Structures are given as C-alpha cells and as structure tokens.
Amino acid sequence: MTALRYRMGPVATRSAGGLNNSVRSIRAIYETDPAVYAAMLPRPLTPVARPEIFVQFAHVAMHITPERTVEIGALTMGVVCDYEGQRGAYCFHMAMEGESVVTSGRERFGEPKKIATTSFEKNGNHVRATCSRHGITYCTIEGEIGAENANPRQFEEYIYCYKGLIDIQDPTKFDGDVYLTQLDWQRNYTTRADMTGTITLAESAYDPLVDIPVRRLVSMEYVEGATVTGGRLLRTVPGEWIADHWVGRFDDPANVGLEIGVAEVEAA
Template sequence: MSRLRYLQGPAATRSAGALRNTVRSVRAIYETDEAVARALLPQPLVGIERPEVWLQIAHVAMHVADDRTVEIGALTMGINCTYEGTPGAYCFHMAMEGETVVTSGRERFGEPKKVAETSFERQGDHVRATCSRHGITYFALEGRIGGENDAPRAFEEYLFCYKALPSIDTPGQFDGDVFLTRLNWKRNYTTRRDMTGEIRLTESPYDPLIDIPVRRLVAMEYVEGATQTSGQILRTVPGDWIAPHWIGRYDEPTNSGIDLAQPAEKAA
C-alpha cells in the first residue's frame, strides 16, 4: 500500500503542550547605550530604567518524545522591558543549531530564530561558549564559575516576540494580523552559581550584535536544570510597530541601519 507522509498521520509527534528541556546555560545581563535600547524596543513594550540586554547561551537537550531527545546549542538575546506591568525581555536575536527547531519556533511562536553553529565547553570551573554564522564567530562568552547564589531555583520568566507573515506584494508590510506573543519559560534549576567573565562581540554584517555594545556587565551566572517552554498570543498590533525591526530575522549584509543621531528619520 502506498503512503504519503506530507499529510499528518493519526499520531502527532508532540502534543501542543509545553516542551521539556534539560539545560546547562550561562545567563548574563549587560548595560548598553540608552539610545540603542530605546530604538531597539518596539511598541507596545516599555523600557526599564536601565538600558539592559538579557542573554543566555545554552546547551539544550530537548525531550520531544519519551524515546527521542534532540540536543542543540542556542543563543538568545533580548532587551529588558515590561508589558502591562509584567517584566520580561523583547527577543531580538535567537540563533541555534538545527533547521527543524528554527523553523518551528519562527512559525509557531514568532521567535526570530536563525540557524547557527554554537559551542559550549566547560573544563572544571572555566566556561567558554560561542555562536557563529557564515563562518564568523560574532559572539563569544568566557568566564569562571564561582559559588552558589541564593536566587530562586524555580521561577517563570518571559520573552516577548512578534508573529506575522511578510507581505507578498509590499515590502515592509504584512499579510494578515501581526501578533505580540509571549514565551513562558518555567525554570526548575538544580544549580545556580555566580560567574565572572566577559562578553566579546565581533563585526558581522549578517548578525550585527556589535551595534548593541557591552558597556557594563551587570550579572553573569552558570545554571543547570530543567525548563518547560510554552507560549501565548497577547494581542494584535499595527504592522508598522514591528516592520523596521523585521530586518533582524534575515541575512541582509547590505543593510546600513539607522542613524541614532537622527530619530526623526527613523520614525519617517
């Protein structure tokens, strides 16, 4: 009997519920330039007092089924902000290994994922992690693990994303509704240890994180444990609120960006 696997069969590979992950990560917060953080944050998200970038680079074991685990590396970065009083971060960059996890996250949650190569190496208390695309290692983090900290082991944190379909006919517009989404990440860490270290950003026309400079490292820690990831739609938003930011989802090495000294041009 013939079989056609381009249609869903009777048993889905994964339910619509939260995905269970086992992670070991370095998490960090750094201060950047106020003008950069302000320009990078789309409506209706509200910036916090300090212009802070939240990031984590992780080795993730995704338990997609009882008998199947997928291991990936992932770099996630966001601008700390709030939405209707709820603290979180606007996710402007996600880079990770594997086409399947990239496409599913972009299509389902609106995550700005890109396919990348990552490394996450720990030797004793020394950790080095990198992220590379197009042969350029544009992100590197290195540090030394210290003692346990007293931060909560079990908590939930949020990332804000935008889900939409770019217009077929008109660049800078969208076909259909644009949604503000929220990623809900439930953490259950067994280890949280302070770290000292540094973050190095290198020029890449494909991933210009160097335009969001590290002015002061606020915090860094090493964590291990479990994570459950899920998400939800918060509301629809006008397409022009997110259109200028959509460029970050694609590789556009000729994009010159905006001049932060001329905010009126950005709004035009």
C-alpha cells in the same frame, strides 16, 4: 496501502503543550547605550529604568518524546522591558543549531531564530560558549564559575516576540495580522552559581550584535536544571510598529541601519 507522509497520520507526533528541556546555561545582563536601547524596543513594549540587555547561552537537551532527545546550542538575546506591568525581554536575536528547531520556533511562536554553529565548553570551573554564522564567530561568552549558590532558583520568565508574514507584494508590510506573543519559560534550576567573565561581540554584517555594545556587565551566572517552554498570543499590533525591526530576522548585509544620534550615544 501506501503511506503519504505529507499528510498527518492518525498518531500526532507534535505536542500542543510545552516542551520539556534539560539545560546548562550562562545567563547575563548588561547595560548598553540608552539611545540604542530606546531604538531597539518596539511598541507596545515599554522601557525599564536601566538600558539592559538579556543574554542566555544554553546547551539544551530537548526531550521530544521518551525515546527521542535532540541536543542543540542556543544563543538568545533580548531587550529588558515591560508589557502591561509584566517584566520580560523583547527577543531580537535567537541563533541555534538545527533546521527543525529553527523553523518550528519561527512559525509557531514568532521567535526570530536563525541556524548557527555553536559551542559550549565547560572545563572545571571555566566555561566558554561561542556562536558563529557565515564563518564569523560574532558572540563569545567566557568566564569562571564561582561558589555554588545554596538556593537554586525556580521561577517563570517571559520573552516577547512578534509573529507575522511579510506581504507578498510589499516586503515593508505584512499579509494579515501581526501578533505580539509571549514565551513562558518555567525554570527549575538545580545548580546556580555567580560567574565572573566577559561578553565579546564581533563585527558581522549578517548578525550585527556589535551595534548593541556592552557598556557594563550587570550580572552573570551559570545554571543547570530543567525548563518547560510554552507560549501564548497576547494581542494584534499594527504592522508599522515592528516592520523596521524585521530585518534582524534575515541576513541582509546591505542594510546600513538606523542612524542613532551621536550625542545621545556618547552621553551614555
């Protein structure tokens, strides 16, 4: 007999449930300009009181099976928001190592993942993490770990994404429904400590995070522990609600971007 591996065999290798991960992460919240914050948030997500951006830089050991573990670095950024009273963050940027984890997250959950080169270095209490694409290191997080918190955190947090397929004829529209999805991240941190540090965003036409400036660092912490990830579909949304945000999922250095009122930005 001949095996044809373009068809699924009798033993499924892909789990329908959540993925169990071991993580070391820098987590931070920063305030950006109110006008930028408002322009970054698509419907039906609603703003919170302060224009805050969530940042997580992680070294993740993904336990695919008892015999197989995949280690990656991952940068996640989101706009802190609400959906029907549930606090979470709209994920507008995910960059990580490895084609398989990028394609699976994009197709299954609607995560805006891109393949990147990352580093995560811990030397004593000093931690430095970088993310690079196209030879440009466009995000660097660096800082000092303080005293360990006596109460490690166990909680669930929620990340909102959009899942859809660009129209085959008109790339400004979609083929079929667009879904709002919710990622459910169950955290079980065994180590947690506040950090002092900096977030540095550098110019990149491919990943213009610098357009979402760091105006004030609200919090930063270092954590270690386990995470179980999963997700669900929340609802369908009109394609026009998310269409002009979709450019962030691709490399489009010719995109000049949306003009934001100068007076609004300067007043932030």
